Amino acid sequence: METKYCKDAAYFMDLPMSPQSNNMYATLPDRRRIPSKELKLYQRMMQEWALKNQFIAQTARKRCQEIVNSGNFLFVEAHFFFKKEKVFTKVGGVKKMDVSNRIKAMHDCVSEIIGVDDCYFWSVSAQKNILEFNEPERVTVTIREFIFDNSEYNM
Secondary structure: OOOOEEEEEEEEEEEOOOOOOHEEEEEEEOOEEEEEEHHHHHHHHHHHHHHOOOHHHHHHHHHHHHHHHOOOOOEEEEEEEEEEHHHHOOOEEEEEOHHHHHHHHHHHHHHHOHHHHHHHHHEEEEEEEEEEOOOEEEEEEEEEEEEEEOOOHHO
């Protein structure tokens, strides 16, 4: 199967840091699960980012929808920028902080911004990065067209 990545469809800088998946839902006494305050706050911050960056969001929406409507998929690459003390102990050991726990909320919100269901996120990548200065934690996302030969799937 041949895989090919094309030029960037979208580049989102300085997105807010997404919550960890184990902090996304609260469990009620009757065992129902509802979105947590942390998830709701994050969703609101992502909506505010999209409003503040309307041109970027609209351009990305148009391009990503064109890609999906042409029968292709999306490659979503996320770079999570953390403060050093969240990733390393004082003696240099690696803290137990799993970046994959932050992907779902971010994918859901990016999906909403671009107007494409995240089932079209065919290939995904997540990377931890360390902030060098006292900056807010953030996420940078690049979305590219993902093309593969689907003839073997009779599509």
